[in-house]
Structures are given as structure tokens and as C-alpha cells.
Amino acid sequence: MNDLFAYFERDMIRWVRGRISVVSALVLPAAWLIFVGLALPTTFTEHYIDFITPGILVLTMLGASLQGGSLLIFDKILGFLNKFLALPSSRESILFGKILFITTRGLIQATVILVLALFLGASFLSLPGVILTYCILALFGVLLSAFSTTIALHLSDHDAYAAFNAMVSMPLFFTSSALMPYNVMPSWLSAIAYWNPVSYAIDAIRALQEGVLAWGRIGALLFLAVLVVAFSVWQFRKVTV
Amino acid sequence: MIPIETDGLTRYYGSLCAVDTLSLKVGNEIFGLLGPNGSGKTTTVLMLTTLLRPSRGSARVCGYDISSQAQDVRRQISYVPQDMAVDIKLTGRENVALFAKLYGISHRDDTIDRVLSMMDLSDRADDLVRTYSGGMRRRLELAQALVHEPKVLFLDEPTIGLDVAARKKIWEHIRTLKDRGMTIFVTTHYMDEADHSCDRVAILDHGSVVAVDSPSRLKSLIAKDIISARISGNVTGTVPDGLQILGQNEESEMLFSSDCGSEKVPILFRWLEEQGATVHSISFREPTLDDVFLALVSTREEARGFDDHKFRTMLRRR
Structure with a gap:
């Protein structure tokens, strides 16, 4: 456990001291919320801000997690990973440290969105709803950051990782239920969107707006997270350079 | 242990x-x-x-x-x-x-x-x-x-x-x-x-x-002294007794080894001139590990073609 926090602390200090990256991490989600939430011409709802906020929350976690994979790429390129792998401490603590940092950073960004959404007139969640929203976002963050960090473990340079990130992030987002409800999607899209893990998180948060716990969606998310984390641990244990 | x-x-x-x-x-x-x-x-x-x-x-x-x-x-x-x-x-x-x-x-x-x-x-x-x-x-x-x-x-x-x-x-x-x-x-x-x-x-x-x-x-394996000569022209004949050719170093000096360098320098000089080479400088010194390396690693890269794929693999896996 101590190893995990040592790795977490290292990434956290480096992030906070690189001021511009903190500013960027807070401005980007705000820009998404304002420009997408307020500007898109929609007809299916009066309160698009209420509808879009869960989508932007999950998008932010998605972006933060996929971008977080580059942390491991840089550790690898710069020689840190070799030093860490030669330590007697457990190798999966490298993975868990990254998951914890990336997810925490994502949740900080999500908080910016939640606060901003309230200022923009959103009125969509009770207090227990907010707490549960954080839990769902954290679960989603764990799933995606484990995925991206393990992909990074197997890629050799930053260009390759950037290519992977570009290939995965946009399709995942646009084939999800983030921007529109299922009933206004073309039928081929709604079929894809329903099975997209990004939609699991978005649908679960939207259900909370109605005061409903969507166990099916949360369960699917949990199942995937356990699967991916277990696979990632296995990969980190057996990795060689 | x-x-x-x-x-x-x-x-x-x-x-x-x-x-x-x-x-x-x-x-x-x-x-x-x-x-x-x-x-x-x-x-x-x-x-x-x-x-x-x-x-x-x-x-x-x-x-x-x-x-x-x-x-x-x-x-x-x-x-x-x-x-x-x-x-x-x-x-x-x-x-x-x-x-x-x-x-x-x-x-x-x-x-x-x-x-x-x-x-x-x-x-x-x-x-x-x-x-x-x-x-x-x-x-x-x-x-x-x-x-x-x-x-x-x-x-x-x-x-x-x-x-x-x-x-x-x-x-x-x-x-x-x-x-x-x-x-x-x-x-x-x-x-x-x-x-x-x-x-x-x-x-x-x-x-x-x-x-x-x-x-x-x-170092004692190869010789007591190293004689290096900077020459132009080709040398083909057999070297005089008591001298061995080690090879050419990065500054393209010819390196010879000998058990008593100070006596062999004039002999080597004369021999090189007889071979038709122009001698620019000649000096002798104690051997270094570089000389040992040169003496032991005889097959150099020049013999083979440059294999780009192998080179890249090596660099990546260094």
C-alpha cells in the first residue's frame, strides 16, 4: 500500500508543480460544458444543460484517463520504469499508483464541471445523487486508466501512444449516449451506443437524475473494471523490457 | 557466496x-x-x-x-x-x-x-x-x-x-x-x-x-610497449622481428607492439621508408586497454555490410 501512495505522491507533485498543466486540466472541461452545453441547437429537451452535464462529466474522465496513459509512456522512455521494475516492491503498485493519480485528477476536473453546471442553471441532482455520481465516475476512471496504462506499457514511444489515443477517444465518445438520447439516434447508432462502456457510465448518472439506481449499467461497468484491472495486474507482473 | x-x-x-x-x-x-x-x-x-x-x-x-x-x-x-x-x-x-x-x-x-x-x-x-x-x-x-x-x-x-x-x-x-x-x-x-x-x-x-x-x-598479455605511427602510403611486407602489427586506431595511426619500444622505433622507421610509405610521426608509449581491445577484437565491422535492421534492433534494445 505504501508503494502505491509513493508513486501517487510523485505524480501528484509533478502535476501540481507543472502549473500550466493544472490550468489546462481545469479550463478544458469548462470549455466543453459551455460551448457544447449552451450552444448546440436541440429540440428534444428544454434543459439541455441538465441532459449534457453527465455526458461532459464522463467525457472528461475519458479524456483524463486516456491522456493519463502518456504518464507511463514518459516513465518508460526516460528510464524511470526500468528503475521501478528492478525494485523489490510489487510491480502492480506502479499500475495502482497510476490508476489512483489519473482517477483523482479526473475527479478534480469533474468537480469543476459540476460547480460550473450549477452556475449555468443546472438543477439535476440531490446530495446522495452527487455522491453516487462521483462513485460511478471513479469506477469509470479506474476502468479507463487501467486500460490506457496497460496499453502504454506495450507501446514503445509517444507517437504510437498519441495515435492510439486519437483512434480510441473520439469514436468512443461519439458512439456513446453523451450528446443525444437513444430515441433520437439513428437505429444503427443506438445499437452501438448501448454496448459502449462510455454509455454505461453516462446512463447510470442520468438515471440518478431521475432518482433511479441503474443496476444493470453499474454492474456492467463494475464487471468490466474488475476484468480489465485483473488483466492489467497480470501484464505488469510479467512484463520485461 | x-x-x-x-x-x-x-x-x-x-x-x-x-x-x-x-x-x-x-x-x-x-x-x-x-x-x-x-x-x-x-x-x-x-x-x-x-x-x-x-x-x-x-x-x-x-x-x-x-x-x-x-x-x-x-x-x-x-x-x-x-x-x-x-x-x-x-x-x-x-x-x-x-x-x-x-x-x-x-x-x-x-x-x-x-x-x-x-x-x-x-x-x-x-x-x-x-x-x-x-x-x-x-x-x-x-x-x-x-x-x-x-x-x-x-x-x-x-x-x-x-x-x-x-x-x-x-x-x-x-x-x-x-x-x-x-x-x-x-x-x-x-x-x-x-x-x-x-x-x-x-x-x-x-x-x-x-x-x-x-x-x-x-595489458601485459599483448606487450610492454605500443608504437604508433602516422603514415601515408601502403605497407605490405612482413614486419621486422620483434614487432607485431596491432591494427589501425580511430585516428588512422598504425599501431605496433614490441617488448622494447625505444630500440624498435628506428628499425620500424627505416622499414616503413623502405616500404615506400611517408612517416609523419612516430611515438611509443605504455599499452592501454584500447590497445588490448584492438588486439583481441580482430574481425572488424568493415568485413561485413552494414545491416540497417540489425543496427536499429541493437539501438532500440541497447
């Missing part, structure tokens, strides 16, 4: 044999693994530090097998790769503290102070590493490696990219560590540094060991 022992250690990258049936015994000493870039030095270190699995053969570090007891090996060793990986946004103390935490050191603050002062970094310990020189960063890495008092320390090209004064200081520290009882396994392609500082060296060429001994014994 033998600190490091390898038995037919072999590693392939595809069809390229990076390390070829390496069998070494390293005692409690400073052991240098020498060779040009791409000769398999780093691959050897990666296998011994459990980061890479051998294709064939085995090795034991402090009695533990590198494949089946990797975790035990990692407890006994420290590894400093050549990349100079320290966090520039952290202070020197924070960098060391990270490793102290990862090693689960008790009395952490005392240990951190101790290793920082051992490496002469106490004054600058609370400055960001961004402001450190190359030599200081390397010493900081040594401090990180020392927090758990390893039995064996692996250093991959510890002086690469450093200026002369910084190199000297690093080697002084390495010798101090050896005096405290640590075994140090160091790779370098700077023969002169190994000559001064290593107790024993192994010369590696294309993945195989061509010689293992103390630097002075290796």
Missing part, C-alpha cells in the same frame, strides 16, 4: 544474438564490462537485474536465480540505468525519499540524510533537480540506489555524457562504495576509466567475452 555468476547466459532478439553464452564469475570487486556500443553490455545488465529473460543459460545474483527467484534478486541489488532518470520537478531529497518509501526503509529521514551526504549533495538537497548539473544528477541516482544498502550495484554507463571532473568524482564514489563492501558491476565503453578503476574487466565483442582479467594483466 559468489555475488554474480552466469552460466552460458544467452539472449536473442529475433535472429540477432545480443549476448552469446556468457559465463562469468564476479567476486566482491569492481567488475567492468567493456565493449563498443551494441556489444551486448546493457542486454547483460538487463538480464542480471531481472528485467529481461535470457533465451538460454542461467545466472545467479547473491545465490538467487535471476529467472525463478527474481524477487529475491531485486532485494539484493540496485540498478542505475544509463538514461539519467531523476525527476527534475522534485527536489533532490524528494527524489531519494521516493526510493526510500518504495524500499520500505525504516528511519527514513536519517537514511536519506546519510546517502545524500555520502554523495556530497547535502547542501543542495532541497533544491529542485532542474538546477542540478549532470554530475550531480548522476550522484543523486547513486544516492537513490544506496538507500537500501544493496549487496550488488549495477551501473550502466555511469559516466556517459559527463565532463572530466564529474567522471572522476563518480569513479571516486564508486571506489568508496567498493571499500564499504559492495560489489559493483559496471558497464562502460570508456576503456581508460575502466583501466584506472576496475579490479577486473571483461571485454565483450558481438555478445561474447574475448578476455577477462585485471587491466594490468590484460
Whole structure:
């Protein structure tokens, strides 16, 4: 456990001291919320801000997690990973440290969105709803950051990782239920969107707006997270350079 | 117990044999693994530090097998790769503290102070590493490696990219560590540094060991004196008695070895002129490890074509 926090602390200090990256991490989600939430011409709802906020929350976690994979790429390129792998401490603590940092950073960004959404007139969640929203976002963050960090473990340079990130992030987002409800999607899209893990998180948060716990969606998310984390641990244990 | 022992250690990258049936015994000493870039030095270190699995053969570090007891090996060793990986946004103390935490050191603050002062970094310990020189960063890495008092320390090209004064200081520290009882396994392609500082060296060429001994014994193997001549024109005949051709060095001087250089210089001079060559300069000196290397590694790259794919594989896997 101590190893995990040592790795977490290292990434956290480096992030906070690189001021511009903190500013960027807070401005980007705000820009998404304002420009997408307020500007898109929609007809299916009066309160698009209420509808879009869960989508932007999950998008932010998605972006933060996929971008977080580059942390491991840089550790690898710069020689840190070799030093860490030669330590007697457990190798999966490298993975868990990254998951914890990336997810925490994502949740900080999500908080910016939640606060901003309230200022923009959103009125969509009770207090227990907010707490549960954080839990769902954290679960989603764990799933995606484990995925991206393990992909990074197997890629050799930053260009390759950037290519992977570009290939995965946009399709995942646009084939999800983030921007529109299922009933206004073309039928081929709604079929894809329903099975997209990004939609699991978005649908679960939207259900909370109605005061409903969507166990099916949360369960699917949990199942995937356990699967991916277990696979990632296995990969980190057996990795060689 | 033998600190490091390898038995037919072999590693392939595809069809390229990076390390070829390496069998070494390293005692409690400073052991240098020498060779040009791409000769398999780093691959050897990666296998011994459990980061890479051998294709064939085995090795034991402090009695533990590198494949089946990797975790035990990692407890006994420290590894400093050549990349100079320290966090520039952290202070020197924070960098060391990270490793102290990862090693689960008790009395952490005392240990951190101790290793920082051992490496002469106490004054600058609370400055960001961004402001450190190359030599200081390397010493900081040594401090990180020392927090758990390893039995064996692996250093991959510890002086690469450093200026002369910084190199000297690093080697002084390495010798101090050896005096405290640590075994140090160091790779370098700077023969002169190994000559001064290593107790024993192994010369590696294309993945195989061509010689293992103390630097002075290796030098006495080839000759007492080295005569180098800068000439233009071709020399084809047989050299006079008591002289051997070693080859041509990077400055394209012809190198000869002899047991009494001062007497052979005039003989060599006359012979070279008889051969029709123009002699620009001629000098003799004590042999260095560079000469040993040149004498032992006879088949040079020129004989083969340049294999771009192999070259890239080697660089990537260095």
C-alpha cells in the first residue's frame, strides 16, 4: 500500500508543480460544458444543460484517463520504469499508483464541471445523487486508466501512444449516449451506443437524475473494471523490457 | 557466496544474438564490462537485474536465480540505468525519499540524510533537480540506489555524457562504495576509466567475452610497449622481428607492439621508408586497454555490410 501512495505522491507533485498543466486540466472541461452545453441547437429537451452535464462529466474522465496513459509512456522512455521494475516492491503498485493519480485528477476536473453546471442553471441532482455520481465516475476512471496504462506499457514511444489515443477517444465518445438520447439516434447508432462502456457510465448518472439506481449499467461497468484491472495486474507482473 | 555468476547466459532478439553464452564469475570487486556500443553490455545488465529473460543459460545474483527467484534478486541489488532518470520537478531529497518509501526503509529521514551526504549533495538537497548539473544528477541516482544498502550495484554507463571532473568524482564514489563492501558491476565503453578503476574487466565483442582479467594483466598479455605511427602510403611486407602489427586506431595511426619500444622505433622507421610509405610521426608509449581491445577484437565491422535492421534492433534494445 505504501508503494502505491509513493508513486501517487510523485505524480501528484509533478502535476501540481507543472502549473500550466493544472490550468489546462481545469479550463478544458469548462470549455466543453459551455460551448457544447449552451450552444448546440436541440429540440428534444428544454434543459439541455441538465441532459449534457453527465455526458461532459464522463467525457472528461475519458479524456483524463486516456491522456493519463502518456504518464507511463514518459516513465518508460526516460528510464524511470526500468528503475521501478528492478525494485523489490510489487510491480502492480506502479499500475495502482497510476490508476489512483489519473482517477483523482479526473475527479478534480469533474468537480469543476459540476460547480460550473450549477452556475449555468443546472438543477439535476440531490446530495446522495452527487455522491453516487462521483462513485460511478471513479469506477469509470479506474476502468479507463487501467486500460490506457496497460496499453502504454506495450507501446514503445509517444507517437504510437498519441495515435492510439486519437483512434480510441473520439469514436468512443461519439458512439456513446453523451450528446443525444437513444430515441433520437439513428437505429444503427443506438445499437452501438448501448454496448459502449462510455454509455454505461453516462446512463447510470442520468438515471440518478431521475432518482433511479441503474443496476444493470453499474454492474456492467463494475464487471468490466474488475476484468480489465485483473488483466492489467497480470501484464505488469510479467512484463520485461 | 559468489555475488554474480552466469552460466552460458544467452539472449536473442529475433535472429540477432545480443549476448552469446556468457559465463562469468564476479567476486566482491569492481567488475567492468567493456565493449563498443551494441556489444551486448546493457542486454547483460538487463538480464542480471531481472528485467529481461535470457533465451538460454542461467545466472545467479547473491545465490538467487535471476529467472525463478527474481524477487529475491531485486532485494539484493540496485540498478542505475544509463538514461539519467531523476525527476527534475522534485527536489533532490524528494527524489531519494521516493526510493526510500518504495524500499520500505525504516528511519527514513536519517537514511536519506546519510546517502545524500555520502554523495556530497547535502547542501543542495532541497533544491529542485532542474538546477542540478549532470554530475550531480548522476550522484543523486547513486544516492537513490544506496538507500537500501544493496549487496550488488549495477551501473550502466555511469559516466556517459559527463565532463572530466564529474567522471572522476563518480569513479571516486564508486571506489568508496567498493571499500564499504559492495560489489559493483559496471558497464562502460570508456576503456581508460575502466583501466584506472576496475579490479577486473571483461571485454565483450558481438555478445561474447574475448578476455577477462585485471587491466594490468590484460595489458601485459599483448606487450610492454605500443608504437604508433602516422603514415601515408601502403605497407605490405612482413614486419621486422620483434614487432607485431596491432591494427589501425580511430585516428588512422598504425599501431605496433614490441617488448622494447625505444630500440624498435628506428628499425620500424627505416622499414616503413623502405616500404615506400611517408612517416609523419612516430611515438611509443605504455599499452592501454584500447590497445588490448584492438588486439583481441580482430574481425572488424568493415568485413561485413552494414545491416540497417540489425543496427536499429541493437539501438532500440541497447
